[in-house]
Amino acid sequence: MVADLDPNEGQVSLDGVSRASLPAHLWRRRVPYVAAESGWWAQTVHEHFAPADLERARALSARLGVEAAPFDGPVDRLSTGERQRLALVRAFLLESPALLLDEPTGPLDPVSVDKVEAVLRERLAAGTVIVMVTHDPAQGLRLGATRLRMVDRKLVAEAEA
Amino acid sequence: MISLSPTDLALAALLVLLDAGVSIALRLKLHRQLLWAAARMVVQLIAVGFILRFIFALNNPLATLAIVLVMGAIAAREIAARPVRKFKGLAGLSISGATVALATIVTAGLALTTAIRPHPWYDPRYAVSLTGIILGSVLNSGSLTLDGIVGGVWRERSAIEAQLGLGVEFRIATRPLLREAIRRGLLPIINQMSAAGLITLPGIMTGQIIAGMDPVEAVKYQILLMFLLAGASGVAALSVAELSLRHLTDPRQRLRLDRLT
Numbered sequence: 001m002v003a004d005l006d007p008n009e010g011q012v013s014l015d016g017v018s019r020a021s022l023p024a025h026l027w028r029r030r031v032p033y034v035a036a037e038s039g040w041w042a043q044t045v046h047e048h049f050a051p052a053d054l055e056r057a058r059a060l061s062a063r064l065g066v067e068a069a070p071f072d073g074p075v076d077r078l079s080t081g082e083r084q085r086l087a088l089v090r091a092f093l094l095e096s097p098a099l100l101l102d103e104p105t106g107p108l109d110p111v112s113v114d115k116v117e118a119v120l121r122e123r124l125a126a127g128t129v130i131v132m133v134t135h136d137p138a139q140g141l142r143l144g145a146t147r148l149r150m151v152d153r154k155l156v157a158e159a160e161a
Numbered sequence: 162m163i164s165l166s167p168t169d170l171a172l173a174a175l176l177v178l179l180d181a182g183v184s185i186a187l188r189l190k191l192h193r194q195l196l197w198a199a200a201r202m203v204v205q206l207i208a209v210g211f212i213l214r215f216i217f218a219l220n221n222p223l224a225t226l227a228i229v230l231v232m233g234a235i236a237a238r239e240i241a242a243r244p245v246r247k248f249k250g251l252a253g254l255s256i257s258g259a260t261v262a263l264a265t266i267v268t269a270g271l272a273l274t275t276a277i278r279p280h281p282w283y284d285p286r287y288a289v290s291l292t293g294i295i296l297g298s299v300l301n302s303g304s305l306t307l308d309g310i311v312g313g314v315w316r317e318r319s320a321i322e323a324q325l326g327l328g329v330e331f332r333i334a335t336r337p338l339l340r341e342a343i344r345r346g347l348l349p350i351i352n353q354m355s356a357a358g359l360i361t362l363p364g365i366m367t368g369q370i371i372a373g374m375d376p377v378e379a380v381k382y383q384i385l386l387m388f389l390l391a392g393a394s395g396v397a398a399l400s401v402a403e404l405s406l407r408h409l410t411d412p413r414q415r416l417r418l419d420r421l422t
Contacts (some may be wrong), residue, residue, distance in 0.1 A: 004413050004415065005322060005325060005415055005416070006415065006417070007411070007415065007417075023414075024331075024412075024413040024414035024415070025325075025328045025329060025330045025331075025414055027328075027329065028325065028326060028327065028328040029327070029328030030328075032326055032327050032328060033321075033327075034326065035322065035323060035324035035326065036318075037319055038323060039319035039320040039321070039322060039324070040320055040323070041320040041321070041324060041334070041337070043322070055181060087323065090323075091326075091327060091328055094327065094328065097360070100326075112227065138193075150360025154208055
């Protein structure tokens with residue numbers, strides 16, 4: 001509903017700007033959504049970044065443990081974990097006030113999870129709102145988040161569950 | 162003219178059976194479709210022969226218009242029926258109907274008011290044959306383009322949604338698909354034009370030559386027709402692509418795959 005990718009009703013606003021007042025793509029630039037399954041629209045990895053962002057994209061990818069070789073290669077050579085981390089990089093680059101992440105560390109090994117969480121923590125400290133779905137109950141704790149649990153198709157506060 | 166007997170046709174029909182045999186042997190699962198298409202073709206053409214004979218005898222503008230409309234409606238239905246996943250409700254038919262109308266009116270209109278000026282202008286011998294040929298091209302390029310858009314959007318859905326999620330406009334996220342689909346729609350007419358005369362002798366020209374027309378006169382007709390068909394294909398591909406993509410999104414620039422079956 002926040003990402004507004006499926007038909008829905010209701011109102012959402014971020015920092016006093018309502019969803020309805022912005023063209024859909026400008027709204028989504030403020031609340032980028034990274035799906036659990038990453039999508040790719042060009043042959044090579046670097047084509048997925050604007051030339052002006054390449055430098056930052058490389059730096060951020062390296063921080064998340066994706067090295068230069070996969071970054072310069074074709075998308076279909078990437079491992080699932082590399083894809084996931086690069087998809088996160090695409091969203092991080094927007095420097096948006098909020099991030100919507102669906103299982104951002106789902107397919108990652110523990111070392112990469114730590115690296116991603118470090119970046120997430122930095123963003124949180126800088127005031128970014130992060131709404132994320134995870135299957136790892138400890139992840140919410142580690143990030144010091146407000147935790148809601150999905151029980152019987154309803155979201156309940158963690159304490160009540 | 163050498164008149165054909167039913168036996169002549171039956172002999173040629175053996176070739177269709179040969180195709181069906183290949184399909185069974187290679188498990189292409191096409192034989193049913195193939196035989197059905199062949200049977201349909203025979204019945205349709207025989208019916209059309211008699212209807213045209215009747216319409217030509219009538220020589221009445223309303224009768225001509227009526228038959229052109231029926232032909233157009235059938236073409237629209239065929240275009241909408243082509244993709245594996247179809248639009249829900251009447252959207253597919255409205256898209257193909259609008260496309261058929263636009264492409265046919267533009268090109269047939271141009272030809273009947275400039276190059277071929279029959280007297281009266283609605284002379285069914287020209288109007289009906291011309292729309293028939295144009296509709297064939299519109300059907301070809303329209304259905305290939307529609308299939309390209311609908312199939313492509315479905316295949317690329319995660320790539321498109323990933324871009325939408327990052328705030329890329331729907332137009333931009335689907336542009337490669339639009340290009341690819343229109344390209345597919347235009348390939349048949351490009352093939353047809355570049356092969357004309359060298360690899361294939363186009364049907365109309367062959368027909369006129371067999372009917373006794375001077376080859377150079379027949380060629381002039383064929384050139385005119387090719388240009389008309391190129392125009393019709395282009396208009397049809399563009400229109401189908403634009404309209405169907407527009408229907409696959411909404412004012413909030415979502416990817417509305419829920420509008421497909």
